[in-house]
Amino acid sequence: MTTTHIDVNVIDFDALGAWMDAQGLPGGPFEDVSPVAGGTQNVMVRFSRGGVPYVLRRPPLHLRAKSNEVLRREARVLAALGGTPVAAPRLVAACTDESVLGGAVFYLMEPVDGFNASTGLPEPHASDPAIRHRMGLEAAAALAELGRVDHEAVGLAGFGRPEGFLERQVPRWMGELEGYSALDGYPGPDIPGLERTAAWLEDNRPAAFTPGIMHGDYHLSNLMFAYDGPRVAAIVDWEMCTIGDPLLDLGWLLATWPGGEGDWGIGTTITGLPEGRELVAHYAALSGRDLSAINWYATMACFKLGIVLEGTHARACAGKAPKDIGDALHATTLALFARAQTFME
Known part of the structure; x- marks a missing residue:
């Protein structure tokens, strides 16, 4: 994947870290933080924490009426497909609480090697x-x-x-x-x-x-x-x-x-x-x-x-x-x- 113009600072990493800790995910500093280019206006950021790589996906910076609902649906589908042979990104965890990252829901998935x-x-x-x-x-x-x-x-x-x-x-x-x-x-x-x-x-x-x-x-x-x-x-x-x-x-x-x-x-x-x-x-x-x-x-x-x-x-x-x-x-x-x-x- 190639980098794009997205500013990774749009993510509150202190809040994200606290949320990840509460999910029982590996702790430590955020490393190798870089934006990911995608085919949509959603924000995607790659990083590693505790030696584990992730991609975070959240709606656009300027939320639209249904932005959060769309991301909730995406996360639900990826969770449902997790136990199937379908070639879908593997969901790690989803946050449907809009208050954690300043009004936006988000989810973490495993990076795709492709x-x-x-x-x-x-x-x-x-x-x-x-x-x-x-x-x-x-x-x-x-x-x-x-x-x-x-x-x-x-x-x-x-x-x-x-x-x-x-x-x-x-x-x-x-x-x-x-x-x-x-x-x-x-x-x-x-x-x-x-x-x-x-x-x-x-x-x-x-x-x-x-x-x-x-x-x-x-x-x-x-x-x-x-x-x-x-x-x-x-x-x-x-x-x-x-x-x-x-x-x-x-x-x-x-x-x-x-x-x-x-x-x-x-x-x-x-x-x-x-x-x-x-x-x-x-x-x-x-x-x-x-x-x-x-x-x-x-x-x-x-x-x-x-x-x-x-x-x-x-x-x-x-x-x-x-x-x-x-x-x-x-x-x-x-x-x-x-x-x-x-x-x-």
């Missing part, structure tokens, strides 16, 4: 196309492992609302898009294929599904890979996790996958990866789920993610986000809806 492919490939991955091909299959395998977890058995009953999950999707995200019009300066969505995609999703929605744990934002940039081979060392950034239809995670992977139509993908331009149909076949062999409607899930992922990204474009039109970022994300939205057409066909 790299993020979106920031570049080390050797042997960079020069071995067979390893890169296998990395894609391992991404599908790690997702299938998550989909096999019995969410009720690991203590996540009531964590989400799987009843009516698929039925809610199109109205939920069309409503989100409609809400952007309240922003002054946003002329409304100019997204070719929007209405056609929404209608197709409603007309072709799967009749039933098997509920399970969803990561909610499953793409290559949210995976850490092992340094010594193609294995997924950890799935990271569980902010969007819920109980829903795990096949939407596979659709999300396909929607954001590098290559294919327009040679477009989120966060990385790795070459030599398997094609989408290989990911689907590999997932199918490991999951036992019915993938006959996988194009619906991939289309839904394009639709949902495109609308999410359009929100930043709308805020940029209103002067509440940088124009260059808003323009770039609007272009990505258009690419997602174009990709959705290929899945629909």
Whole structure:
């Protein structure tokens, strides 16, 4: 992991030390303190204490309405996955008391020994196309492992609302898009294929599904890979996790996958990866789920993610986000809806 601009002094280490002592964790001075770069605005700091390495994760410095609740959910999911084979960061301890660190909840996890492919490939991955091909299959395998977890058995009953999950999707995200019009300066969505995609999703929605744990934002940039081979060392950034239809995670992977139509993908331009149909076949062999409607899930992922990204474009039109970022994300939205057409066909 690489360092970022986060100031480690935002952490009150005296308070953190007292809390760690109360949890029975090894004591002593804090050593090797350094910030960790992540894909989100959450603060992450690496340190060692008593000879044990940790990563602390807390919400952004400027808390949003649901920042603490999101972190509480993340910690609950990581705790639930601790006894499973899922490649998730291992939770050490969580503090859900906002008063300990000045208004923010936080948790400690074990550092992940791995790299993020979106920031570049080390050797042997960079020069071995067979390893890169296998990395894609391992991404599908790690997702299938998550989909096999019995969410009720690991203590996540009531964590989400799987009843009516698929039925809610199109109205939920069309409503989100409609809400952007309240922003002054946003002329409304100019997204070719929007209405056609929404209608197709409603007309072709799967009749039933098997509920399970969803990561909610499953793409290559949210995976850490092992340094010594193609294995997924950890799935990271569980902010969007819920109980829903795990096949939407596979659709999300396909929607954001590098290559294919327009040679477009989120966060990385790795070459030599398997094609989408290989990911689907590999997932199918490991999951036992019915993938006959996988194009619906991939289309839904394009639709949902495109609308999410359009929100930043709308805020940029209103002067509440940088124009260059808003323009770039609007272009990505258009690419997602174009990709959705290929899945629909």
